Amino acid sequence: MKLQILSKHMIRDSTTLAHVIQTYAQIRQLNKGKQLHAQLICAGHPLCTFLSNHLLSMYAKCGQLDYALKLFDTMPQRNLVSWTAMISGFSQNWEFSEAVKTFCRMRIAGESPNQFAFSSVIRAAVSLGSADLGKQIHCIALKCGFSYELFVGSNLADMYSKCGVMVDACTVFEEMPCKDEVSWTAMIDGYAKNGKYEEALLSYKKMVYEDIDIDQHLLSSALGACVALEYYSFGKSIHSIVVKLGFESATFVGNALIDMYSKTGDMESALNVFCFDVECRNVVSYTSLIDGYVETDQIEKALSVFVDLRRQGIEPNEFTFSSLIKACAEQAALEQGTQLHAQIVKFNFDRDPFISSVLVDMYGKCGLLDHSIGVFDEIENPTDIAWNSLLSVFAQHGLGKEVINFFDRMIHRGVKPNAITFVSLLNGCSHTGLVEEGLNYFHSMEKNYGVTPKSEHYSCVIDLLGRAGRLKEAEEFINSMPFEPNAFGWCSFLGACRILGDKERGKIAAEQLTRLEPENSGAHVLLSNIYAKERQWDDVRSVRKMMRDANYWSHPQHTQIYEKLDSLLDQIKEAGYVPYTDSIPLDMDDTMKAKLLHRHSERIAIAFALISMPIGKPIIVKKNIRVCVDCHSAIKFISKVVGRKIIVRDNSRFHHFVDGLCSCGDYWFHGLALGYMSPLAVSICTNDELEGLGGK
Known part of the structure; x- marks a missing residue:
């Protein structure tokens, strides 16, 4: 009956049929469209080109390209x-x-x-x-x-x-x-995606001037350009336009705003945008906020946002995890890092090459070298990022030969080294005394690998020569550099001068470092020591007063910590420890010098860990300057008398203390950069919470 109705009233009317087919295409009613096509064929009515074109369009819009192609190939015209x-x-x-x-x-x-x-x-x-x-x-x-x-x-x-x-x-x-808004948006988006941010913002201004309609895609691109150029005041003016046009609820505009405010460290504004419309939040919104907290060293808040993300039923992505893992690496927050690793496995991101690389770095910075190697070995095809992470870990742990070995494996696998690779390679050579090897790698960078040495590579060579006691060569190298050494370069040279007693070169280095980084406590310490050696007591007092004013600390377990510290001193003295008081060139007796050494930051951290952590658990200490000679000696004895593995991460490398020995083989003494320092001027942490024990 339906076929008869179709034959009488519809087959003759191509326009009506075309309208029906078009309707089926728009509402994606593929089955009805097929039925209609079948009825037309059964009716024996030849399909004209007009109707065939509509059927082609319907099949294409419904994703049935095989049907469309068969019809197309059978069309007579x-x-x-x-x-x-x-x-x-x-x-x-x-x-x-x-x-x-x-x-x-x-x-x-x-x-x-x-x-x-x-x-x-x-x-x-x-x-x-x-x-x-x-x-x-x-x-x-x-x-x-x-x-x-x-x-x-x-x-x-x-x-x-x-x-x-x-x-x-x-x-x-x-x-x-x-030109319309589509063409303008295409250009601005193109500029932004190709790194031409100035041109993107200039085009945006022209578009506004010509009164072209602005959409949310354009605003997102413009905000991204502001972030890249750090034009945050201009970004805030775009925010006002966002509000004026009512685009705050547009998810990707909100995400761009959160990212911009996070990059400026204005987390209050980022949070305000984040909280504006709960319904518009997605994984990008959460990740941008997490990244902002990570960049501003607010790891607890970052983890809190992650917990909220999970409560909302939103699945984290690889960027969410990588940001949090990087934060755990920088803070040596091993407990949180291992928990996140478990989540990564749960969400099947453990095979992601970038996340695996970040995990390699995290475990390495938390002192767990075996874990870093284990994660790396699980990567099927390591990228240059993964190789660089592992090389950096080996270098930080003073394993220069391993750095060279894995560098050779990297080259053999056809992975091209970059600037980051050579920083790790040179640092590894420096920490192990492989001077000639390090110099050869430095001179081969551009010639053999096409990598132009930068300031950080030159600084590594200064450190390499200084640690080996080759001060004259280091000085000549500094004078031949195409640019002035950075703070790390002067700090390395300064440490070498301190150890070798070269006060003239050391004084110059200390003054240069102080000029570059006036707030660098280590520079102030060594400068004070140099003044003391020259018996310039007014200058000594001035520098020390400035340091005391900048450093104050307190802790609820202050008394117990110092009781444990005194107990440790008695134990290690019985085991043969003798304070190295020559490291303090102040005009005071050895008893006072020993007391000052005894209360260095890393020893306070170890004492705290011993009274608060489970027996047998390794102790991890982080500080932002290098360990002094006396602390290095004392911690070797402490590791022996308490029977604990102690891992000290300073600003240069790791030291693994086990049963009275250190992984650096004591070569490290040649590279000591800083004398002694108040415990209050450093950041301390173990793998349990030490919040409040030290400032930055």
């Missing part, structure tokens, strides 16, 4: 609409190569493309990442007179910008007689 429907269908369904092939077939068939065909094939070229193909299509568009058409021009500009050819993108854009 095809027109421009037929070809365009197929090209658009392939492009919309991610069959980009087929879209290009169909475009070529259309040209061979002698059909001239219209703006819709050009736009679809240009989008296909973008998705294929082929600028050469895009240029060929551009030439055809020029020949056909469509290159300046608004729709085609916008797609061409977008294609060039996404392929990184911004010169051609600009040319197309400037030659367009008419």
Whole structure:
């Protein structure tokens, strides 16, 4: 009955049929569309090109390209609409190569493309990442007179910008007689994604000046450019436009604002944007906020946001985890780091090469070298990031030969080293006394590997020579450098001068370091020691007063900590410890000098750990300057008398103390950078909480 009705009233009316097919396409009623097509075939009514084109479009919009292609191949006649429907269908369904092939077939068939065909094939070229193909299509568009058409021009500009050819993108854009918000947005987004942030913001200003409508995509791109250029005041002005246009509830605009405020350290504003619309939060929103707290050293708040993310049922991504793991690495927060590692395994991110690299770094910075190696060995195809993480860990732990061994393995695997690789390589050589090897690597960087040495590499060489006691060579190297040494370079040279008693060179180095970093407590300490050696007591008192004023500490277990500290002193003296009082060149007796040494920060941290941590658990201590000679000796004795493994992470490397021995083999003494220091001027932590025990 339905077939009869269709035959009498609909088959003769192509316009009505086309409208029905179009409706089915719009509401994605594929089955009804197929039934209608079948009825037309059964009715024996030949399909005209007009109806076939509508059926082609319906099948393409519903993702049924096989049906569309079969119909297309059986059409006795095809027109421009037929070809365009197929090209658009392939492009919309991610069959980009087929879209290009169909475009070529259309040209061979002698059909001239219209703006819709050009736009679809240009989008296909973008998705294929082929600028050469895009240029060929551009030439055809020029020949056909469509290159300046608004729709085609916008797609061409977008294609060039996404392929990184911004010169051609600009040319197309400037030659367009008419520009709309789509073309402007394509250009601004292209500039931002290709690192041309100044141009992106300049185009944004022009667009505003010409009173072109601004959408949320454009605002997100402009905010991203502000972050990259650190134009935060301009970013705040864009925020006011966001509010004015009512786009605060747009998720990706809100995310861009959170990212901007987080990068400035303005976490209050970031949190205000985050809390504006609860419904619009997603994993990017949470991750941006977490990253902001991490960058401002508020790891507890970062972890709290992570907990809230999980409570909301939002799954973290690789960026969420990598940000938190990096924070745990910098804070040596082993307990939190291992818990996050468990979450990473749960979410199947443990095979992600970037997250694995961050885990290698985290375990290394927490002193667990075996864990770092274990994570690295699980990486199927280590990237340069993973190799660099492992090399850095070996260097921090003073394992120079291992650094060289794994560097050779890295090269053998065909992984190209970069600037970061050579920092680890040079540091590893420096901490192990491999001077000639280190110098050879430095001189081969550019020649053999195409890596231009930067200030950090020159500083590593200063450290390499200084640790080996080759002060004259280090001085000559400094004088031959193409730029002034950075703070690390002067600090390394300063330490070598201190150990070898070269007060003239040391004084110059201390003054240079103080000039570069006036707040560097280590520089003040050594400068004070140099003044003391020269018996310039007024200068000594001035420097010491400045340090005392900057450092005050208290702790609720203050009494118990010092009782444990005194007990430890008695124990290690019985075991043979003798204070190295020569490291304090002040005019006082040895008893007072020993008392000062006895209360150095790392010993206070160890005493705290011994009264608060389970027996047998390794103690991890972090400080922001290098360990002094006397503390190094004392901790060796402490590790023996208490039977505990003690890992000290200073600003240069790790020292693993076990049963009276240190992993550095005592070579480290040649690289001592700083004399002694008040415990209150350093950041201390063990793998349990030591909050409040020390300041930065």
